[in-house]
Amino acid sequence: MTNPTKKKIGIVVSGASGSVLALESLKLLRQLAETDPTLQIHAILTDGGRQTASLELESHEQALLESLPDHLHDDRDLTASIASGSNPLDALLIVPCSVRSLSAVAHSQTDRLSIRAADVMLKERRTLVLAVRESPLHLGHLQAMQMVTQMGGIIAPPLPAYYLKPQSITELARQNAARLLSLCGLPVGDLMQRWRPETPSQS
Numbered sequence: 300m301t302n303p304t305k306k307k308i309g310i311v312v313s314g315a316s317g318s319v320l321a322l323e324s325l326k327l328l329r330q331l332a333e334t335d336p337t338l339q340i341h342a343i344l345t346d347g348g349r350q351t352a353s354l355e356l357e358s359h360e361q362a363l364l365e366s367l368p369d370h371l372h373d374d375r376d377l378t379a380s381i382a383s384g385s386n387p388l389d390a391l392l393i394v395p396c397s398v399r400s401l402s403a404v405a406h407s408q409t410d411r412l413s414i415r416a417a418d419v420m421l422k423e424r425r426t427l428v429l430a431v432r433e434s435p436l437h438l439g440h441l442q443a444m445q446m447v448t449q450m451g452g453i454i455a456p457p458l459p460a461y462y463l464k465p466q467s468i469t470e471l472a473r474q475n476a477a478r479l480l481s482l483c484g485l486p487v488g489d490l491m492q493r494w495r496p497e498t499p500s501q502s
């Protein structure tokens with residue numbers, strides 16, 4: 300039986316570019332779980348997510364991506380616990396989020412676990428964050444984002460915080476990941492770099 304006191308966080312890795320964002324999000328979640336044993340990490344890789352990860356990540360990074368979650372679900376497994384409103388996640392982050400996944404969420408096309416789990420979040424009024432990665436955007440993309448926003452989802456494109464002057468793609472992805480996890484209500488604390496113009500070195 301599932302422990303109801305667990306804080307269950309889900310990550311869907313879709314086929315948009317930015318597999319490194321998923322990897323850094325999972326690494327941060329694992330780091331948080333070290334100090335919070337109630338945190339339980341669920342993940343789903345879509346077919347597209349698996350393909351893009353194979354093109355963007357080294358093989359050891361792909362293996363790490365799949366080993367970090369406590370539960371790695373098959374996207375075709377609609378019998379998984381997180382597919383039910385009786386056993387929902389506390390928060391679900393789709394990172395990176397493709398236009399296909401965004402549109403499927405907007406239209407409740409729940410024939411995959413990733414989209415069913417997202418739909419459950421919306422119907423149960425829980426936190427759903429979509430790190431949509433596409434540019435430029437046509438009206439259909441914007442309308443899908445509007446629909447998800449009106450249903451309670453948070454659209455959070457993974458844009459760089461240039462003012463934090465990231466020195467590498469990994470550092471940039473880590474900054475994005477911390478911001479996304481904070482939107483999921485997680486206590487990222489000092490793991491998230493913040494703009495502090497009043498610090499002595501800059502005043």
Ligand SMILES: Cc1cc2nc3c(=O)[nH]c(=O)nc-3n(C[C@H](O)[C@H](O)[C@H](O)COP(=O)(O)O)c2cc1C
Pocket residue numbers: 312313314315316345346347348350351354396397398399400401432433
């Ligand atoms: C290397 C690569 C990069 C891609 N980047 C994007 C992207 O940034 N945004 C997007 O919406 N789709 C992107 N795609 C296309 C998606 O992977 C494709 O539409 C897929 O069907 C998405 O399905 P999913 O949402 O189930 O993962 C990319 C595909 C590849 C192979």
